[in-house]
Amino acid sequence: MSKTTQAPKALRGVGNYIDDRFHLAKTGEKNLRKVFPNHWSFMLGEIALYSFIILLLSGVFLTLWFKPSMMEVVYDGSYERLQGVPMSEAFASTLHINFDVRGGLLMRQIHHWAALIFVASLVVHMLRVFFTGAFRKPREINWLIGIAIFTLAMVEGLFGYSLPDDLPSGMGVRILQGVMLALPLVGSYISMFLFGGEFPGEDIITRLYMLHILLIPALLLALIVAHFMILWHQKHTQYPGQQRTDKTVVGTPMFPAFAVKAGGFFFFTFAVTAGLSAFVQINPIHLFGPFTPTSITSGLQPDWYMGFMEGSLRIFPNTLDFTIPIGDGYPIVTAVLVPGLVIPGLIFGALALWPFIEQWITGDKRARNVADRPRNAPTRTALGVAGITFYGVLWLAGSNDVLSETFSIDLYLTTYIFRVLAIAGPIVGYIITKRICLGLQRRDRETLEHGYESGIIQQLPSGEFIEVHKESSAESTHVLKEKPALTSTALEEPETDDKGVENPDARKGMGKLRRSLAHWYTKDDVSFEGVEPFRGHHTQDEGH
């Protein structure tokens, strides 16, 4: 390409016209040269973005025919089995989308599969950020935005799931109402307010619809835009490597390489979603039939992202309910309150607060642009795994009837197993993960001192066999050598000053707590101090 081809004159004219007014070329060029790190784990957030776009587009399609009304109609559409059945307009219009709108069923399935993939990608994206410490300064705000997106996405999914007014959606709404009713004092008022009277009432679908297609998507969109603007401004974190410091960024420029990849990636995401939707049936509302208040059935669950709440409802014991002796007695239903509100509150609260807790413990106020390798923050990594285990156990417990049937285990037994696992699992997960991290750290130090095991066996003149160790590449050596030491400012201040007077900070309750947390957070870290690369004995250069 020796000659640059000029754009046609007409196009150039338009381009110049716009450019003269908005100076796009300059900002554009700056933005197009933004670099992106080249690692798959940085694409996880993009999956979420793309599935959100798919959700918006397919959702708008559905709004064209969906009627958010609970008015009773007698179905006379083309789905024969349910002809003559009285049902809400919402359900009838969803049947209409299924069977009378061209591509309607496919679109509904796309919308639902994309919803499942959307929330799943949020989870893995969030885990990546957590385990690499990418939430640290200066990215705490973006972390909080992420948590908000995740929470809203769950609520958005729950409400969407409730719209078609089929059997599972009605049961989901009823559980939602049960949780609201369990709220002390205000519970019944909130429920009356949301449902516009007794359950199920005439209004709930209309109200959830407004929230589902207007309010929550708008909030989500705003948060996602904010998320990306902050990301754009702060840039990605990057994994440790040569030339990668807290000050410089390495990666592929936005244009053209990354844009091409990202565009391709969007289509792949869409292809998988569409492929699933074309071949795998999801939420077959025509088989479920419309919701009626007398219906109860086993074998139905909420969508997966509500599974952990379903699970905590199922395994939380009901022996802790009590009654406040005022008037006729005021019952406090802990068996619904704790699993329905306290446990999700704890999970999301802990997630939101962790960056600040960690910062308080370590006293680390510097901007961190190089990601941690998970093993180099063993306590955080172990805590993360403990959290995943807890969530995972609750999640599995949400499907205990399916598990019980599939694996022929007694239903009550699964409840007890899950109760034990919910407490023991996270502890075991924590201990094992921490051991693994420390083991990996030790191996890293070994590799740095002695080089890596090449797999070549040599016989020495003395007859002894040794395995030849070789030096790692400069890149790997750099990564190993730059392992940050885990420290905390709390531990740097001596407990007593040189005159033997106790440090006043360390004496106060919070100071003490902080010191012991800092000790717990840092104590097992393997120190790389004083390790000279490849000065240990059996590397090749030392001529064994």
Next chain:
Amino acid sequence: MKWITARRRHPLAGYVVVILALALFGVGFAALAPTSDEARAQTLSAEAPSPEDVDAANGKTIFDQTCASCHNYDGSGTYDEDGNVTNGPDIREVGSASVNFQVSTGRMPSMDPENQMPRRDMVMSEQDLADLIAYYDESIRIDGAGADIPYDVPGTAPQASDFEDEDAYQAAVEEYEAEYDAYIEGADDVDMGMKLYLTNCAHCHSWSGGGGALTDGRWAPQIHESTPREIYEAMVSGPGAMPMFSDGVISPEEKQELISYVKTLQAEPDAGGIFALERVGQVAEGFIGWTIGLSLIIACAIWITAKQRAHD
């Protein structure tokens, strides 16, 4: 991920990815595909057999040989001093519908009186069963207690082995199918059938009839293989942990609506796609969403971001 990195640029890489993706779909399908020919009601309907056609003496032989060890020779069951069932309960007042249900679904003779019996193939021939029931009605049943066999509801389809020639068999099948369709289509109030099923049965057998877990190691079996007559008999006899729904509680016409709802739903094709996940629902959907949906997308992310790295 090094092995991916190294081979990503290989000319065949693209095909490998596609094949892997297809394989994943395939494995997913194999794991979830409907296991057997969900044989639609293979069942015979008939009038009550006339007395000339049955041999109560043969029935007595069968009963004494295969049932009496648990239910006693007079059907009064076997009990210890405290009145607990040891081998089998008193069946003198359960009615012929119960006997027909228990034997035709292969539950009786029980193999393991301690535990709930799964559905099996019937251990005796249709003729032997008819003889057994004649004997039961004549000599064991007290005052016609319990429900009678609902002969007007289609039962087991004709078996080729019971016929001398092909034509007679074909004729019987045709007659059976006509009767079957008449019974199922004779119900015309889907709403009633649906509400009856979802109010009375679905919390144990699940909305799809796929069954579900109960407590104490018991389970509500799937009811897809049951013939309309067996469904009817299950309702009027209340086997094991299942409650009884007598004709006073759910009338015969309502039972017909209910059975028709169950059978029509079962026969309904899965409009949403060839992989219906056995109608397990959200748990299976979530599983597929993660293991196939998200995993494929992440695999793609790994693929497109992989770069040749210096080997170390």
